[in-house]
Amino acid sequence: EVQLMQSGGGLVQPGGSLRLSCAASGFTFSTAWMHWVRQAPGKGLVWVSLINNDGRTTIYADSVKGRFTLSRDNAKNMLYLQMDNLRVDDTAVYYCARDGRSWGQGTLVTVSP
Amino acid sequence: DIQMTQSPSSLSASLGAGVTITCRASQTISSYVNWYQQKPGKPPKLLVYSASTLESGVPSRFRGSGSGTDFTLTISSLQPEDSATYYCQQAHSDSWTFGQGTALEIK
Numbered sequence: 001e002v003q004l005m006q007s008g009g010g011l012v013q014p015g016g017s018l019r020l021s022c023a024a025s026g027f028t029f030s031t032a033w034m035h036w037v038r039q040a041p042g043k044g045l046v047w048v049s050l051i052n053n054d055g056r057t058t059i060y061a062d063s064v065k066g067r068f069t070l071s072r073d074n075a076k077n078m079l080y081l082q083m084d085n086l087r088v089d090d091t092a093v094y095y096c097a098r099d100g101r102s103w104g105q106g107t108l109v110t111v112s113p
Numbered sequence: 114d115i116q117m118t119q120s121p122s123s124l125s126a127s128l129g130a131g132v133t134i135t136c137r138a139s140q141t142i143s144s145y146v147n148w149y150q151q152k153p154g155k156p157p158k159l160l161v162y163s164a165s166t167l168e169s170g171v172p173s174r175f176r177g178s179g180s181g182t183d184f185t186l187t188i189s190s191l192q193p194e195d196s197a198t199y200y201c202q203q204a205h206s207d208s209w210t211f212g213q214g215t216a217l218e219i220k
Contacts, residue, residue, distance in 0.1 A: 045200055047209040059208050095156050100147040103156035
């Protein structure tokens with residue numbers, strides 16, 4: 001069974017940093033392209049970032065480019081989203097996803113003074 | 114970037130009725146469209162992929178269609194558990210784009 005188990009998140013002040021983690025199991029992680037998608041409270045789904053299977057290629061939404069860094073450790077089946085210089089409008093539930101059918105449970109990031 | 118324009122933003126329909134949700138892409142994307150159902154506090158659930166292929170385990174009252182730029186999700190014989198928000202998503206480019214969502218209320 002494919003599982004994506006997220007951790008990290010919480011409350012942080014504007015300008016602060018957080019790292020989200022996503023532990024993968026039930027599939028060959030090293031061959032999978034992975035995404036992060038976020039959802040602000042009461043709002044729709046917004047794609048954030050993508051990393052290819054070997055970690056050499058990353059793509060970011062303009063809204064997070066230069067502030068967020070996506071990485072992976074294929075030996076540990078782990079995906080990481082480092083979020084720096086956080087802003088109030090980064091407040092959202094963040095989901096890791098392998099493809100349309102495999103999603104993490106979501107983790108809430110709250111950026112507030 | 115590919116934009117996905119979804120309508121309506123909300124709708125209300127009676128138990129047993131049918132509804133249609135539409136999505137228009139800003140450029141042709143072949144059949145690279147997924148449809149999701151999301152309930153509060155849960156991640157999205159894939160209903161339809163490649164525009165018209167029903168995901169395993171999804172009831173047959175859900176049907177997707179379309180290609181190019183225009184896509185639809187049709188739900189027939191509405192059930193109480195269909196109350197949710199529905200999203201389209203383009204998978205033509207590596208960077209996904211979602212529609213704005215359609216909140217469906219079952220009367």
